[in-house]
Structures are given as C-alpha cells and as structure tokens.
Amino acid sequence: MTYRHAFLLLVTNLLWMGTGPANSKADDSEVFEREVAPLLIKRCVECHQGKHPSGGLLLTTSAGILQGGDSGAALDKEAPGDSLLLSRVHEGEMPPEEKGQPKPLSEEETNVLERWVKGGAFWPQGRTLDLFERTNDVRGGRDLWSLQPVRRPTIPKLNGKPQSIEPQNxxxxxxxxxxxxxxxxxxxxxxxxxxxxxxxxxxxxxxxxxxxxxxxxxxxxxxxxxxxxxxxxxSPQYGERWGRYWLDLVRYADTSGYERDQEKPFAWKYRDWVVNAFNTDMPYDRFILEQLAGDEIPDRTEDSVIATGFLRLGTWNDEPNDPLDYQYDRLEDLVHTTSSSFLAITVKCARCHDHKFDPVTQEDYYRMGAAFWGGPIAARERKFLGGPSPEELGVTEVLGWTDLGQTPSPLHVLMNGEREVPMYEVIPASLSMIPALDRPFQPPPETAKTTHRRLQLAQWIGNPExxxxxxxxxxxxxxxxxxxxxxxxxxxxxxxxxxxxxxxxxxxxxxxxxxxxxxxxxxxxxxxxxxxxxxxxxxxxxxxxxxxDSGNRLWWRSERRRLDAEALRDSMLAVTGELDLRVGGPGFRPSIRAEALEGLSRKTDAWQPSSKEEQARRTLYLFSQRSLLPPMMTTFNFPDATQSCAQRDITTVPTQALVLMNNPFVHARSDRLATTILEGLSSSQAENVQNQVQQLWVSVYGRAPTTDEIEIATKHLSVQRHHFDSLSEAKEDSSIASSPAGLALASLAHVLLNSNEFVYVD
Structure with missing residues (x-):
C-alpha cells in the first residue's frame, strides 16, 4: 500500500466517523442537511426506520448504516463505489416500487447518493433522521402549515391611507x-x-x-x-339546522347497520344534545370535552353522558365472525371519527404502517387508540362491542360510553395491523405531530373508575395551542x-x-x-x-x-346553492302550512313505497311508517335506518352514515327531476297547497283564477307573480281544468281537492315546487 493510498484511507475513515477537520465537518454537515438528509428521508427512511427496519437495514442513524442489514454491509469502506447500497440502487432494486412514488431514483438523486457514499458517507455526530421531520414533495412533515401555531395576522389595509375608509369587517x-x-x-x-x-x-x-x-x-x-x-x-330551528352538519360528521344513525341493522336505543338523545349545544352556544372546547369524556369530567351530568353517544354511533355488528378481530375494527372507527371530526387528519391510515402522506406514525394510531381501549373482548363479553350498558354508566335510558375500569389490558402496536402479530406495548398519549403538545397520558386518580385517557385526549384536542x-x-x-x-x-x-x-x-x-x-x-x-x-x-x-377564477376561490361572488335533502323536504311542508316545529324526541318513520322494501329480508314487516301527523316534523327527526334510507333523501345526496361526512356530494342527475315529478310526498304537498288556497278564498274569489295564482305565488315564492307569470299560469289552469273536467272520477268527487279546480291548481302547485326558484337559493 502506498503512502498516498494509506493517507486517503485514513481520511475516509475519519470522515465516516464524523471526526474530520473542523472546516470539513462544517462543510460536510451543510451538504448532508441540504442534499443527503432530504434524499434519505424522501426515498429511503419510510422503510428503513424504527425497531423493525426493512431488510434489517436502519438508515436513520450513522450506527445503523455502518452496521448494515440482513444482506451484509451497506457501505464498502475500501471501495465506496462498490458499496451494496449503491449497487442495489443502480440495479433498480431500491427503492421498491410504491404507489404514489417513482421507483428508480432520478439521475440527480443518484448523483447525490454517489457523491455522498464515495466521499466517505459523512454523518453528523448524534444526527437521527426522522421520516416526518420536514415536508417534501412526497409527504408532509411536522413543519406542515396546518401544524404550525396559529398566529393572528395584521388586518390588511386596502387603500393604504389613514384617511381612507377601510372595510368595517x-x-x-x-x-x-x-x-x-x-x-x-x-x-x-x-x-x-x-x-x-x-x-x-x-x-x-x-x-x-x-x-x-x-x-x-x-x-x-x-x-x-x-x-x-x-x-x-x-330560534330553536338554528340548532336543528347546524346540528345536522355535525351529525353528518359523526356518522349519526338510529340503527347499527350490518344484516340485522337493529335500533340503537336512545340514539336520538345524542341528536337532541347536539341541537341543544348549538342553541345554547356551548363553547366548542366544552363541546369536544363532553362528547369524548362526558362521563369522566368532574361535573358529570346525565346530559354529559348522553354526549358520549358520539362514541357509540358507528356501525355495530353484534355477531362478528371473530370478536377479537372486530375489536380492532371498532377501534379504527373511533380513532377515525375522532381525528377526522375534530382535527381533519386521517389517523386511521396509520393502523398498519406510518401514514403515507401525513406526519402520523403507526405508534401514534395506537397511542390515540389507547384512549378508547376498554379491555379484551371474549365471546361472552360481546356487549362491549357496542359499549357499556346504561346500568354501568350509572344513568338510565342513555346510549353512552364509559370504560370498564381504570386499568385496561395493554394495547400493542400490531405489525401490519394484524392482531396475531403484536410488536410492543404502546404508552397512551397524544399524537406526536405537534411536538410542543406531545405528552403521555397520566394514570387516573386512585378513586377513578375509568382510565381518564379520553379526558386527557379531549383536553389535548381542545387546548388553545x-x-x-x-x-x-x-x-x-x-x-x-x-x-x-x-x-x-x-x-x-x-x-x-x-x-x-x-x-x-x-x-x-x-x-x-x-x-x-x-x-x-x-x-x-x-x-x-x-x-x-x-x-x-x-x-x-x-x-x-x-x-x-372559475372555481370562485377568490370569493368574488356568492355561490348559487341548491337546497339539500332536509331543507327541500322541510320547505315543502313549510309552504303548505303543515310543518310541525316540535323540537326533540324520538324520530318518525316516513312512508316508503313497497318497491323500496323489496331488498329487505322481512320486507313490509321491517318498516312501519309513523302517523301522518308525526311525518310532518322536520326532516332532522327522520328515523335514520342504515339499511333503509328513504329514496327521496338519498336521491338528493343524503349521506349513508357509514363514515364521517364533512361535505355531501352535490350531483345533478335525472332521478332528481323524476323524484320531484313523481314522488307521492311531493304530490301530497301539491294537493294540500291547492286545497288550502281554495278553502281560504271565498266562493267569488275562488272563481277568479288570478286570485288562485296570486295566493300560490305568495305561498311558494313569498312574492306576487309578474304579469307574464299570471298569463302563463292562467293558461295552465284553464287547460288543466278542462282536462280534469272531462274525467268522470273528478266529477263524481265533491271534495275541493278532487274537483277539477282543485286538481288543476294542484298541478300548478306541483310545477312551482319543481322550479329552480323554489329549489335553489341565490
């Protein structure tokens, strides 16, 4: 070995150990942080990290890369260019093909890796790479915009002069x-x-x-x-309107889903709790606290326990094929609904592996899941699959939640999410994506009957920071x-x-x-x-x-919006004067045509509609059966309540027009409106067709008809009255509703209830 060769080998070893000259170390550290660390984090660390790195090769620390993996040494100190790490990359074997990621490294990425390895693979002393330490073009890190502290910005000045009139809002x-x-x-x-x-x-x-x-x-x-x-x-109706949006988020329904789709007793009390929370302007941090831990708070009441119905609203299979596996499916529902509703982060994606896009580790999933971990489930304990009984809650007639004790069995991180392959016990804690607030949950007080983990989770979510x-x-x-x-x-x-x-x-x-x-x-x-x-x-x-700006992202105008399913149905009842504004209580079952029941095993026996009086209530109080949602509602994009729904689909399809034209509920409203108008007019007024048109426009649109509208409507009534007058059954029926005049006016009312002016809001 020549002196020059020996000297170069010594320098290379010093660089590998991170002990080169001071200036070299500073320069190499800068290059490592600018070029190498981002590359390894983006393309390698996802698989080669943690306690079980792929192929046994850990690429987050200097010790890990020097130790190598199952295939041997990753780096060749004497011939860096022949290092296994580089050869696997050149052969196209690494990184492996993953959905959403290009398989081979780009030429630029390959050059960065080669320069680093051939230059001695310098690694700053004590440096540990973290998959989520920084955002790149593949995934988000803990520096993601939504995870940064909220800072109150200065309100812009539009005109820039003190004497200018600026917007008051x-x-x-x-x-x-x-x-x-x-x-x-x-x-x-x-x-x-x-x-x-x-x-x-x-x-x-x-x-x-x-x-x-x-x-x-x-x-x-x-x-x-x-x-x-x-x-x-x-108005009491405010809470009903805005409570519905929250019910979509928390997958509210009155039944459990699956084949039996049995009723969830007293689920409606949670619905009423949400409505009341909005009407009383409950502070949002308290709103969070009661839903997640209403049974654990010091000032617990029956209402706060009702709020924990949030945790019981998901689908529930009372006869799962494997109760132990199903326990983890239920856990996923709780983690997903909680994280989506309150944080808008899809934590459930980390059940089997670190999140592909967000700074949520697999351990985070189980740390959060531990808050809902009430103990093991055996066949004889299936009742826990839907939560505890009212007696265990200490209240009656409530669909609520509480833990079975303060010391549940340990929860383990599962390899690939498989119950049979537990890895290590998780310490219950908040999510790690917000380092300033990251902390483990404390043990409950000695006198506590629950774990107090949900309470601490709720406090973490509701923390002003x-x-x-x-x-x-x-x-x-x-x-x-x-x-x-x-x-x-x-x-x-x-x-x-x-x-x-x-x-x-x-x-x-x-x-x-x-x-x-x-x-x-x-x-x-x-x-x-x-x-x-x-x-x-x-x-x-x-x-x-x-x-x-076709998407109106700059908000340069208001959006014209179609009524959602509830507002459409409620409006029809309102303009006919039928709407029952009673607040709260058990829901009603609407009439559903026999054809819609054909898919049910028990058909008509499975659905008994409520009285006509009960069906006049607001749609919020409609009994929501997961296996049998009314076709009129689903046609206008009512959600299926399987998972959290933050924004309903908005579709424009032919079936919507067909429903408005043919649905018995819509026809019944048209008939009722015509009857009400004719009964409200005197005999002489009723004979004046323009009076009928005037009253109809006021009832449906809240305005008087224009001259052109009067002309068109009058012609419509004339044609329709002549048509119905020729039908023998219309002549034989003496009621106003079935008279030629009543049927003609009902047909015109039907036209108005199908119109854009009624269905859309400018």
Missing amino acids: PIDAFIGAQLKREGMTSAPTASKRVLIRRLYFDLVGLPPTQSQIAAFEQDETPQAWEKLIDELLE NPLTARVFVNRLWQHHFGQGIVRTPNNFGFLADPATHPELLDWLADEFVSGGWTTKRMHKLILTSQTWRQASTHPQQEEYSVK
Whole structure:
C-alpha cells in the first residue's frame, strides 16, 4: 500500500466517523442537511426506520448504516463505489416500487447518493433522521402549515391611507386585499329579498314567509340586518339546522347497520344534545370535552353522558365472525371519527404502517387508540362491542360510553395491523405531530373508575395551542355559509389537502374564535355581517371573472346553492302550512313505497311508517335506518352514515327531476297547497283564477307573480281544468281537492315546487 493510498484511507475513515477537520465537518454537515438528509428521508427512511427496519437495514442513524442489514454491509469502506447500497440502487432494486412514488431514483438523486457514499458517507455526530421531520414533495412533515401555531395576522389595509375608509369587517379586508392584487372586485350587494331568503336557509334551513320578507324589505333602520341575524340565531330551528352538519360528521344513525341493522336505543338523545349545544352556544372546547369524556369530567351530568353517544354511533355488528378481530375494527372507527371530526387528519391510515402522506406514525394510531381501549373482548363479553350498558354508566335510558375500569389490558402496536402479530406495548398519549403538545397520558386518580385517557385526549384536542382544532372548525363554519371551505378538503388538513385560498384569513378567524371564548354564534354573526357573504351571486364582469377564477376561490361572488335533502323536504311542508316545529324526541318513520322494501329480508314487516301527523316534523327527526334510507333523501345526496361526512356530494342527475315529478310526498304537498288556497278564498274569489295564482305565488315564492307569470299560469289552469273536467272520477268527487279546480291548481302547485326558484337559493 502506498503512502498516498494509506493517507486517503485514513481520511475516509475519519470522515465516516464524523471526526474530520473542523472546516470539513462544517462543510460536510451543510451538504448532508441540504442534499443527503432530504434524499434519505424522501426515498429511503419510510422503510428503513424504527425497531423493525426493512431488510434489517436502519438508515436513520450513522450506527445503523455502518452496521448494515440482513444482506451484509451497506457501505464498502475500501471501495465506496462498490458499496451494496449503491449497487442495489443502480440495479433498480431500491427503492421498491410504491404507489404514489417513482421507483428508480432520478439521475440527480443518484448523483447525490454517489457523491455522498464515495466521499466517505459523512454523518453528523448524534444526527437521527426522522421520516416526518420536514415536508417534501412526497409527504408532509411536522413543519406542515396546518401544524404550525396559529398566529393572528395584521388586518390588511386596502387603500393604504389613514384617511381612507377601510372595510368595517376584517373578513372583507382579507378577501378584498386578494381581489385587489388580482385586479378584481367583489360583486355588488344582493337585494334585500335575496338576502333574507339566503339567511333563513343558511341559519334555520327554512324559507321566510311573504310577511317576513315584506317586513325586512320595509325596515330601513341600520340595525335591521343584525337584528334579523340575532333573531334567527335565537330560534330553536338554528340548532336543528347546524346540528345536522355535525351529525353528518359523526356518522349519526338510529340503527347499527350490518344484516340485522337493529335500533340503537336512545340514539336520538345524542341528536337532541347536539341541537341543544348549538342553541345554547356551548363553547366548542366544552363541546369536544363532553362528547369524548362526558362521563369522566368532574361535573358529570346525565346530559354529559348522553354526549358520549358520539362514541357509540358507528356501525355495530353484534355477531362478528371473530370478536377479537372486530375489536380492532371498532377501534379504527373511533380513532377515525375522532381525528377526522375534530382535527381533519386521517389517523386511521396509520393502523398498519406510518401514514403515507401525513406526519402520523403507526405508534401514534395506537397511542390515540389507547384512549378508547376498554379491555379484551371474549365471546361472552360481546356487549362491549357496542359499549357499556346504561346500568354501568350509572344513568338510565342513555346510549353512552364509559370504560370498564381504570386499568385496561395493554394495547400493542400490531405489525401490519394484524392482531396475531403484536410488536410492543404502546404508552397512551397524544399524537406526536405537534411536538410542543406531545405528552403521555397520566394514570387516573386512585378513586377513578375509568382510565381518564379520553379526558386527557379531549383536553389535548381542545387546548388553545392546538393549531388544528380552531382552524378546522372555523373552516367548517365558512364552508356551510359559503358552500366551500377556505380549505376545500374540510376533513383533510394534511399533505393532500387543497391549499387554503386565504391562509391569513383562516388564521385570523381561528384566533378570533379562540380568543372570543370558542363561541359559535359570535362567529356566525361576524361572517354574516360581512360584505363578502352579502354579495350577489352574479357579477357585472361575470364572464371575464369566470375565466380567470372559475372555481370562485377568490370569493368574488356568492355561490348559487341548491337546497339539500332536509331543507327541500322541510320547505315543502313549510309552504303548505303543515310543518310541525316540535323540537326533540324520538324520530318518525316516513312512508316508503313497497318497491323500496323489496331488498329487505322481512320486507313490509321491517318498516312501519309513523302517523301522518308525526311525518310532518322536520326532516332532522327522520328515523335514520342504515339499511333503509328513504329514496327521496338519498336521491338528493343524503349521506349513508357509514363514515364521517364533512361535505355531501352535490350531483345533478335525472332521478332528481323524476323524484320531484313523481314522488307521492311531493304530490301530497301539491294537493294540500291547492286545497288550502281554495278553502281560504271565498266562493267569488275562488272563481277568479288570478286570485288562485296570486295566493300560490305568495305561498311558494313569498312574492306576487309578474304579469307574464299570471298569463302563463292562467293558461295552465284553464287547460288543466278542462282536462280534469272531462274525467268522470273528478266529477263524481265533491271534495275541493278532487274537483277539477282543485286538481288543476294542484298541478300548478306541483310545477312551482319543481322550479329552480323554489329549489335553489341565490
């Protein structure tokens, strides 16, 4: 060996050990952090990390790479270019092909790896790589935007001069600033008639009457708008409207699903608890606390235990093929619903392996799951699959949750999520993706009857410093007020999330929400008093702006929105005067046609509709049976309640028009409306067709018909009356509803209930 060769070998060994000259170490550390660490984290560490790295090769530490793996040494000190690590890459065997990742390293990536290995594979002393330490173009790290602390931004100045008149509502300042940068302006304010109709559907899900519209249009006082907002926020119907959105999130249904699909006793009490929580403006951190740990809080009440029904709402198979396996399926449901609803992070994806895209480790999944871990399940303990009995809760007639004791059996991280392959015991704790708040759960007090893990999980979620909780909730508020969220993937604030259209506005709203005491009604009013919410759905430069921003991500106009399934059904009952506004109580079963029951094993015996009087209640109170959702509801995108639904599908399909034309419920409303109008008119008035048209327009649209509408409607009634007058059965029936005049008016009412003006809100 020559002197020069020996010297180079010595230097190489020193570099491998991280003990080279000071200047070299500094330079090499910079190169390692800039080029090598990102490459290893992005393409290698996902498999070669943890206690069971792939092939036995650990690539997160210097010791790991020097030790090598099952195939031998990864690095060749004497001939670095012949290192097994490089040869496996050159042969295309590494990295292995994975969904969403390119198989071979790019030429640039390969060159980085070669330079590093041939240069001695320098590794900074004490450095440990972490898969989720930084965000790259493959996955998110703990530096992901949604995991950073909420910082209240400065409200933009649109004109930049102190004497200028700036928007009074900060929302308009943030929206206006972005529009100004794009050379755009917002749409003008919508008419008072449009605004009141929009507000009623927004806050209570019902149409305003003609008298309510007229009163608002005639009120010229500056306080008119805020007064109307306050009035609706104090209405019992507000909680019914906004509670429904939460029920979608928590997969609410009245039955258990699977083949038997048996009723969940008293599930409706949870529904009523949600409605009441919104109506009383329960602070959101308390809203979280009671649903996750209402049985563990010091001031526990029957209502707070009812709130834990949140944990019991999922599908429940009382006869699983393997109860022990099913225990882990139930655990997945609890982890997924909790993390999706409150945090908009899909933690369930880490049941079998580290999350592919978000900074959630497999251990995180089980750390969170331990909060719901009530002990092992044997065949004789199947009752636990749906939670404890009311007697165990200490209350009666409640669908709630509590632990079976304070010391459940250990929960182990499972290899590939398989129950038969436990790896190591998990320490119950919060998720590690927010390092500043990462901490293990403490043991419960000696006198406690439960683990107190759910209580600590709820406190972690509701911590004002948790960056996700407030951001996620104010985004949901924005979504239901505007049709889309600032983040348009409301159940996903992770790496694959749609980027926030206005990140500074989102943070300002989140900070305002927390600093204002987590109260929801205050945030509603802030949004509803903005010019952004009150703008029209059409713009003077509609064509130009639609090309520039077809998705309306800049909020330059309001979105025209179709009524959802509940609002559509409720509106039909409201305009006919049939709607029963009783709040709370067990749900009703609607009439369902025999054809829809054909798929059931017991057919008609499986479904007994409630009385007509009960069926006149708001759709919120419709009994939700997972195996038998009413076709009218599903046609208009009612969710199936299997998993958390943050945003319903919005479809436009022929079956929707067919339902409105042919559904017996719609026809019954048309008949009822015609009968009510004719009975309300005197004999002489009823003979005047224009009076019938006038009353029909006022009832359905809340306005008088135009001259053209009167002409068209009058012609329609004439043709239809002549048609029904020729039918012998119509002549023989003396009731108003079945008279030629009644049938003709009912057909016109049916037209109006099918119209865009009734079904859509501008």
